[in-house]
Amino acid sequence: EVDQxxxxxxxxxxxxxxxxxxxxxxxxxxxxxGKAVSVINHPRIAAEILKPYVSxxxxxxxxxxxxxxxxxYYGHFGMNPDARNKYEGHPAYxxxxxxxxxxxxxxxxxxxxxxxxxxxxSRVRAVxxxxxxxxxx
Numbered sequence: 122e123v124d125q126x127x128x129x130x131x132x133x134x135x136x137x138x139x140x141x142x143x144x145x146x147x148x149x150x151x152x153x154x155g156k157a158v159s160v161i162n163h164p165r166i167a168a169e170i171l172k173p174y175v176s177x178x179x180x181x182x183x184x185x186x187x188x189x190x191x192x193x194y195y196g197h198f199g200m201n202p203d204a205r206n207k208y209e210g211h212p213a214y215x216x217x218x219x220x221x222x223x224x225x226x227x228x229x230x231x232x233x234x235x236x237x238x239x240x241x242x243s244r245v246r247a248v249x250x251x252x253x254x255x256x257x258x
Contacts, residue, residue, distance in 0.1 A: 129151070129228075131235045133241055134234075135149075135227060139219070145220075147245050149225075152220075153167065164186050185213075189222075190221045
């Protein structure tokens with residue numbers, strides 16, 4: 122069985138193996154963190170947590186990941202499996218598609234050689250060490 126932690130670790134492992142940047146690997150690790158608050162709104166919650174620490178493209182990758190992932194399951198729930206099409210032309214479209222199709226969607230394999238959480242610790246600390254900007258109150 123692949124629980125939420127293993128799924129997140131597998132997603133990050135796949136991103137790392139694909140040569141993704143540290144911030145994309147960390148975002149991949151944290152992409153479902155919003156599920157602790159709301160499954161339906163989890164992409165937006167995770168994206169907002171990450172926003173001060175990552176690029177606009179990485180933020181978008183996380184914020185849109187459910188619609189991109191929807192290609193693989195929305196049809197089973199009467200939803201539009203082509204929901205990602207509304208993002209066509211966005212600078213992060215290809216990154217979001219790669220995330221959904223090559224890393225997130227495939228990260229449910231109990232036999233996959235998944236890296237442990239400790240492997241990602243230094244990168245998590247580095248990405249969250251300094252916000253890229255500070256929002257005005």
